[in-house]
Amino acid sequence: MSASMDAAITARPLDEDKNAQDKKKASARSAKVRNGFEITVLSAPAIIVFVFFVIVPIILGAYYGLYKWKGFGSPSTTGTFVGLQNYITALKDPTFQSAIGHTFLVLIGSLILQGPLSILFALLLNQKFKGRALIRTLIFVPYVVSEVIVGTGWSLLLQKAGAINALLEKMHLAGIDWIANPKYAIWTLLVIITWKYIGFAVILMLAGMQSIPEELYEAAKVDGAGFWQMQKDITLPLLAPTIRIWAFLSMIGSLQLFDLVYIIWGQYVADTAGVSTMATYMVREGRIAGNYGYGSAVALIMFIISLIVALTYQHFVLNRDLDGALTDAKSEKKRKKKLMKEQQMAKEAIAIADSEVK
Amino acid sequence: MKFKTIAAATLAAATMFSMAACGNNGASKADDSTITFWHNSTAGEGKQYWDDVAAAFEKANPGVKVEVQSIQNEDFDGKLQTAMQDPSTGPDVFMQRGGEKTEDLIEAGQLMDLSDKIDDTIKTDMKTALTAATFDDKVYGVPVSVEPGGLWYSVDLFKQAGITDTPTTWDDLLKDATQLKDAGIDAIALGAKDAWPAAHWFYWLALRECSPKAFQSAVGDKDFSDQCWVDAGNKLEDLNKLGVFNDGFLTTSAQQGASSSAGLLANHKAAMELMGAWEPGVVKDLTPDKTAMKDLSYFAFPSVEGGKGEEGALMGGVTFFSVNALAGDNAVKFVNFIASKENQENYAKAFSTIPASEPARNVVTDPALKTVISYLDKAPTMQQWMDTDLGSNVGNALNTAIVNMLTGKGTVDDIISTMKSAAAK
Missing domain, CATH: 3.40.190.10 (Periplasmic binding protein-like II)
Structure with missing residues (x-):
């Protein structure tokens, strides 16, 4: 049937039609050009900034990382080419290994501590009660305060002879050396981080909860569901995209953790106190020690570790939220195909089950 | 395609620009009438002292401006290193403490050899302190204080x-x-x-x-x-x-x-x-x-x-001030100016420390510092x-x-x- 229709179309020898087609083609071409021009102009600022402040520094960093270089002059004149030696030294350095360990401890610790806590807080703040706005603000305040103030404040409070220990003493409890004792320092840091960043998590969760349709809860209530059951079966599943995005942001933040540690423990003793992170290691061994080549190598290792973590998370966890945004159409199609196949199989299974029942 | 061309052109231009930036180490600083001066006192009389010295120098040399920047001690070395990535925009006169950090700067050709440019009084009055600023028999700084521990x-x-x-x-x-x-x-x-x-x-x-x-x-x-x-x-x-x-x-x-x-x-x-x-x-x-x-x-x-x-x-340490290799004559004049006996005496008072200039040590009244000077006079060496x-x-x-x-x-x-x-x- 279709073959005959095609024949019918091509068989129509109409000049005006051809003319129109040409016009259409031309306008399509000009639209395409205009489109391309618009894309270029509109994205150029972003691309230029991205290239100069992200791509070029990464390439330069990788290049500096190949030299033993003190930061004066250019690496090719005042430095010594050492190949991959800087990378090997860094990966073999037990101080860097422990810094990586601390970073990942903070990463996991933040997820475990902040996740459930922020959901609970958001649940509480999602209820109607007096003074809700005030509490919402209070929880968000630490997130707004600058890291330097938070670090200075907590380090004064948590000193051996600081306010917290004085308070504990009045309650007849013996205070410990919260920040100077390597045994406790990392846990103190985790608590401070939780205190500082939980406001952000709570706001995200709250926004997520408010986008859940009220009808679902009403229907559940009619069906006789209790409060916790509703949270478990409605809130949590529908909050999942928010939780996944929050976890991603939290992970990226943990991988870059620097300022709080730097303020509380200073330039040198973060490793001694057992709270060094990849970033503080990079600054201490690269910038402060004046080993700019080595520091660049460490920076690149940090970049690769972060990239691996981010890509892995995106691939396995985030991709379902990012359909059409970051992933291309192909993978979306692939996933849809897979889904259809699964549904097909389920149908078949049901059919088989049906026939067996019969 | 158009985008690709533009991107390639920008990248090429950028590469050339950055190469050119690397290559201009030989050029001297354009503006000699403004001296950028970096020191490490952030509070109290010390900061005031440097502001006063800068003002006095400006008065004695009309048309010259001294831009004083006080930088927290612990940040000083890092900031200096960053600023000296491009010496032509780095500070003209800055604090140094000797040792390998100074040697690195000398090796990179960023410090001015002051051997023939400093006043003779510096060479006689600050003889012992000057050794800390001397490398390979060349003087790279003018000392202001001697600080034994x-x-x-x-x-x-x-x-x-x-x-x-x-x-x-x-x-x-x-x-x-x-x-x-x-x-x-x-x-x-x-x-x-x-x-x-x-x-x-x-x-x-x-x-x-x-x-x-x-x-x-x-x-x-x-x-x-x-x-x-x-x-x-x-x-x-x-x-x-x-x-x-x-x-x-x-x-x-x-x-x-x-x-x-x-x-x-x-x-x-x-x-x-x-x-x-x-x-x-x-x-x-x-x-x-x-x-x-x-x-x-x-x-x-x-x-x-x-x-x-x-x-x-x-x-102990000797604090001295070095001059950027690309700096002009006014910067040299300035380091000679801060080493004068009068300024050294004021320095000793403002910082409650021991001045590098031996004749200026008479103004030290602090009994503890006087004890230090007595040990200093007796010491065979100061590492x-x-x-x-x-x-x-x-x-x-x-x-x-x-x-x-x-x-x-x-x-x-x-x-x-x-x-x-x-x-x-």
């Missing part, structure tokens, strides 16, 4: 613990520290957060334990094989085991605020501190009423029984601070390894091995 203590607290004579031997020091502790006083303030204050204890013990030859081969060739380094570490362990440092010394900073180690001494919360001769000036800003600490006094680092070091040798001499790379590794040892995270042997691995970075 030693133990600064509170006379009142020593009295309160029943100590009459200041300790002259290491064993005496251990005994006195215990006595202070038993009297319920924190014997020694230690600002280990900055690492170097803790490391000073090790440097001094090494200076007493090691023969001058062993000491030189360590700072010169980074050879720490002599037994004296282990002995010095063990002696420091002995002190550490007594538990005489202030609580939480790991997160105590050296100079910032009342809870810093200098602040503890200033407020009679600890009895002594091992520090350089800048201590009276630092302590002055940290006492409750911001006046000089009345019962502050000084004694030299005690001798160590069986030590091979020179009797009475001192260790540069070890971390300065070793450079920030190995020096920082040494400092943090010592802090590690004091907190029980490392051993004496780790100090030596950490320095070796730092040299590989």
Whole structure:
């Protein structure tokens, strides 16, 4: 049937039609050009900034990382080419290994501590009660305060002879050396981080909860569901995209953790106190020690570790939220195909089950 | 396609531009009438002194402007290094402390050789201090102060613990520290957060334990094989085991605020501190009423029984000001200006320290500083601070390894091995 229709179309020898087609083609071409021009102009600022402040520094960093270089002059004149030696030294350095360990401890610790806590807080703040706005603000305040103030404040409070220990003493409890004792320092840091960043998590969760349709809860209530059951079966599943995005942001933040540690423990003793992170290691061994080549190598290792973590998370966890945004159409199609196949199989299974029942 | 062309063109232009930026090291600074001047006093009379000197220089040289920037001490080296990535936009005159950091700058051709440009009075009046700014017989800086280290203590607290004579031997020091502790006083303030204050204890013990030859081969060739380094570490362990440092010394900073180690001494919360001769000036800003600490006094680092070091040798720093290799004549004029006797006298008063110029030392009235000068006159040599001499790379590794040892995270042997691995970075 279709073959005959095609024949019918091509068989129509109409000049005006051809003319129109040409016009259409031309306008399509000009639209395409205009489109391309618009894309270029509109994205150029972003691309230029991205290239100069992200791509070029990464390439330069990788290049500096190949030299033993003190930061004066250019690496090719005042430095010594050492190949991959800087990378090997860094990966073999037990101080860097422990810094990586601390970073990942903070990463996991933040997820475990902040996740459930922020959901609970958001649940509480999602209820109607007096003074809700005030509490919402209070929880968000630490997130707004600058890291330097938070670090200075907590380090004064948590000193051996600081306010917290004085308070504990009045309650007849013996205070410990919260920040100077390597045994406790990392846990103190985790608590401070939780205190500082939980406001952000709570706001995200709250926004997520408010986008859940009220009808679902009403229907559940009619069906006789209790409060916790509703949270478990409605809130949590529908909050999942928010939780996944929050976890991603939290992970990226943990991988870059620097300022709080730097303020509380200073330039040198973060490793001694057992709270060094990849970033503080990079600054201490690269910038402060004046080993700019080595520091660049460490920076690149940090970049690769972060990239691996981010890509892995995106691939396995985030991709379902990012359909059409970051992933291309192909993978979306692939996933849809897979889904259809699964549904097909389920149908078949049901059919088989049906026939067996019969 | 169009985008690709544009992108390629931008990238090419950028590459050429950055290459050109790398290649302009030979050019001199365009504007000689403005001098950018970097120093490290951020508060009090010290900051005021530099502002006054700059104003006086501007008055004496009409048309010249001095842009004074005061930079926090701990940030100074890092900022300087960043600024000197491009010397043509870096500061013209800046503070230096000698050792390998200065040598790195000289090697990169960024410091001006001042040998023929400084006044003759500097060469005579600052003869001893000038050696710290001299490398390969060339002068690269004009000194302003000489800061030997030693133990600064509170006379009142020593009295309160029943100590009459200041300790002259290491064993005496251990005994006195215990006595202070038993009297319920924190014997020694230690600002280990900055690492170097803790490391000073090790440097001094090494200076007493090691023969001058062993000491030189360590700072010169980074050879720490002599037994004296282990002995010095063990002696420091002995002190550490007594538990005489202030609580939480790991997160105590050296100079910032009342809870810093200098602040503890200033407020009679600890009895002594091992520090350089800048201590009276630092302590002055940290006492409750911001006046000089009345019962502050000084004694030299005690001798160590069986030590091979020179009797009475001192260790300390010399602060000097170097000139950017690309700077103009006005910058040279400025460093000569700050070295005048009058400015040196004012410097000594403002910073409560020992000026580099020997004739200017007459204005020092602080009894503790006078004691330091008397030790200085007697000392056979004054070594540069070890971390300065070793450079920030190995020096920082040494400092943090010592802090590690004091907190029980490392051993004496780790100090030596950490320095070796730092040299590989």
